[in-house]
Amino acid sequence: MGRLRAFISSMLPRFVHSRSSAPVCSLHRVADVANNAVQISRGNSNNKHVSLTDSQLAELVDAVGAMNPEDLSIEKQRFIDEAHKYNDHQSIVYMEIANKPNYTITVFVLPPGTSIPLHDHPRMYVVSRVLWGELNVKAYDIFPHDSLRLPEEQLFAKRNEHFRLPAGEVRALTPTASNVHSFAAEEWTAVFDVLLPPYDPAEDRSCTYYKVSPFENPQLHQQADAILEKCPCPRDFNTVASDYNGIKID
Numbered sequence: 001m002g003r004l005r006a007f008i009s010s011m012l013p014r015f016v017h018s019r020s021s022a023p024v025c026s027l028h029r030v031a032d033v034a035n036n037a038v039q040i041s042r043g044n045s046n047n048k049h050v051s052l053t054d055s056q057l058a059e060l061v062d063a064v065g066a067m068n069p070e071d072l073s074i075e076k077q078r079f080i081d082e083a084h085k086y087n088d089h090q091s092i093v094y095m096e097i098a099n100k101p102n103y104t105i106t107v108f109v110l111p112p113g114t115s116i117p118l119h120d121h122p123r124m125y126v127v128s129r130v131l132w133g134e135l136n137v138k139a140y141d142i143f144p145h146d147s148l149r150l151p152e153e154q155l156f157a158k159r160n161e162h163f164r165l166p167a168g169e170v171r172a173l174t175p176t177a178s179n180v181h182s183f184a185a186e187e188w189t190a191v192f193d194v195l196l197p198p199y200d201p202a203e204d205r206s207c208t209y210y211k212v213s214p215f216e217n218p219q220l221h222q223q224a225d226a227i228l229e230k231c232p233c234p235r236d237f238n239t240v241a242s243d244y245n246g247i248k249i250d
Contacts (some may be wrong), residue, residue, distance in 0.1 A: 009024050017120075025048065026247070027065065027072070027105075027162070027246070027247050027249065028065055029066075029067070029147070030063045030067055030105070030197065031103070031105065031122070031249045033059050033060050033063045034102065034194050035100065037050075037056040037057075037078040037196065038103060040056070050125070050197050050201070052174075052196075057127075057174070060125075060194065061170050061172050064092075064170050064192070064194060065129065065168075065170040069132075070193070071247045072097070072131070072244075072246040072247070073246035073247075074109070074131060074190055076132055078248060079111075079188065082242075089111050090111065090114060090238060091111075091114075091238040091240045092237075092238065092240075093108065093109035093240055093241075093242045094241070095109075095241070096108045096244065097246070097249065101197075101198075102197055103194060103195060103196045103198060104194075104196075104198035104199070105249070106193050106195070107191065109188070109190045109242075110188070111148075111185070111188060112186060113185070113186070115184035116182060116184075117182055117234070117237050118140075118181070118209060118210045118211065119182070119207050119208065119224050120142070120179055120180045120207050121173065121175075121179055121199075121207075122175075122204065123175045124175065124179075124195055124196065124197060125172065125174055126173045126193060126194065126195050127170060127172045128165070128172070128193050129170045129171075129191070130166060130167045130168065130169060130192075131167065131190040131192055132188070132189065132190050133187050133188050133189025133190060134166050134167065134186070134187060135185055135189055136162070136163075136183070136190060137165050137171070137181060137182040137183060138162045138184075139151040139159075139162075139173065139180065139181040140158065140159050140179075140181070141160065141177055141178060141179065142154065142155050142157045142228065143157065143224060146221070150227070153229055153230040154227050154228065155227070155228045156220075156221045156223075156226075156227060157180065157227065157228045158224055158225055159225055165191075179211075208230055209231050209232065210230060210231060211228070211229050211231045212226055212229075213227040
């Protein structure tokens, strides 16, 4: 375990990943680690901004990697049957496992050929694990807005490697690393997400969608290789809520 955490820490601030061989732990352990990390970061100040240490993030990655997927009771055949029943093979299924002040835990189920468009997680950490299937991931680091060189709706960004995320693998994004990403599925895929702190417009953590704009003048920014432009939520991005039937978090 210590060697795993050392490896995870060495990857920061990049997109962190782990294939955990640790003993199986419970969903409640994931929730406890997430909640404690935010509480420690905020301290007694009730600060709306959260900054995790490398060890705190590594502990959460470990917990998600060691979680028993059977706790969630998410069977692929259920979603295949529902898609046929309602003749809906394009909507992404959203299940909320927990929605707490310090964290949110969700599962998205993507039918083949669907995607979650490019979006951000302002001042947030997200740990994701594919439960079954496989995701194609595109991720970008973003730089602070430069009002002298770009209009308000655009940001300089640096593209990380595009990669496949297979079942069982865990990845994490941070406020500065891979914070803008998209998911695409070629087969039925379920992804488990822990977000901390959760989206909250009242605390300046709203979800914003982006499209990639041409980066025609590299002299504008020495580190960036892309420009991300804010855009409305794509019309072809459809989600439907579904009941979660697994272990509950009080």
